[in-house]
Amino acid sequence: MQVRKVVIPVAGWGTRSLPATKNLPKEILPVFRKPAIQYIVEEAIASGLSDVVFVNQQNKRIIEDHFDHNLSLEQYLERTGKTALLEEVRRVAEMANVIVVRQKEQRGLGHAVACAREVIKDEPFAVMVGDDLMFHRDPGIHQLLDVFHNEHMPVVGVMEVPRDKVSRYGIIDAEEYAPGLYRIRGVLEKPSADTAPSRLAIVGRYVLTPEVFSHLEAASPDASGEIQLTDALAGLARQNRLLAVKLYGQRFDIGDWVDYLAANIYFALQDDELHDDLSARLRDFLPPVR
Ligand code: G1P
Numbered sequence: 001m002q003v004r005k006v007v008i009p010v011a012g013w014g015t016r017s018l019p020a021t022k023n024l025p026k027e028i029l030p031v032f033r034k035p036a037i038q039y040i041v042e043e044a045i046a047s048g049l050s051d052v053v054f055v056n057q058q059n060k061r062i063i064e065d066h067f068d069h070n071l072s073l074e075q076y077l078e079r080t081g082k083t084a085l086l087e088e089v090r091r092v093a094e095m096a097n098v099i100v101v102r103q104k105e106q107r108g109l110g111h112a113v114a115c116a117r118e119v120i121k122d123e124p125f126a127v128m129v130g131d132d133l134m135f136h137r138d139p140g141i142h143q144l145l146d147v148f149h150n151e152h153m154p155v156v157g158v159m160e161v162p163r164d165k166v167s168r169y170g171i172i173d174a175e176e177y178a179p180g181l182y183r184i185r186g187v188l189e190k191p192s193a194d195t196a197p198s199r200l201a202i203v204g205r206y207v208l209t210p211e212v213f214s215h216l217e218a219a220s221p222d223a224s225g226e227i228q229l230t231d232a233l234a235g236l237a238r239q240n241r242l243l244a245v246k247l248y249g250q251r252f253d254i255g256d257w258v259d260y261l262a263a264n265i266y267f268a269l270q271d272d273e274l275h276d277d278l279s280a281r282l283r284d285f286l287p288p289v290r
Pocket of ligand 1: 132169171201202203204229230
């Protein structure tokens, strides 16, 4: 069955990026010329997904506004003959069908996904976490959709992380049945380095089937009152209903300042007009290599 919908939870407070995110959603922080969330939506569209379901809250409405027309701005750009910019802002407004559902309390990633249940109904769907930007000529979520269409099973995207970072992620216990493809036996949310079953971390890309909703309903809140998506994934794994695929590409966690700044530089350096000047400025800051 064709996957058309992607759920993008965006209701979180972005505490890692305060004070920048006091009144500005972290998804709107620019990464070079575009808000971070635009890269996520572009990855979804480039992968053949058409319906974007934002799970949002009342204080972050400018996220969905970014994917709508701004008529006053468009009129101004038209009047002043700024045709290229006009086309660009219109393209953003028209790139996706946007559906917004509200997460009225911030009770975790699993709770956010469950909020989309009425919109998803009985179709398979993708989930993309707004913090994780990914770049490869084969877009990250497309790599998962390929596996889903061949195997007809829920699938998560994983990447190998260093031992000192495993405690930031959901970590899978899995058997590799083909290069880069895994059958998941179990999954642990943010384990310590000593208890982690592997260094394969779930990186914010999922293709799921509606069966996940009954697992979410059955999941109990964790110590901080949150419903973890990982608990529902563990339920699927117990029924041998969960695969993982190792993703290729560059990944930036924009809630992490090093990754956020690196993402800006990565994109700016790909711009022919900026490349030389920016490289020269960066060399000014960095001490010479001895
Ligand atoms: C969430 C998931 C975690 C996953 C991570 C990927 O954690 O709970 O399993 O590895 O996203 O970004 P969060 O970053 O919301 O704490």
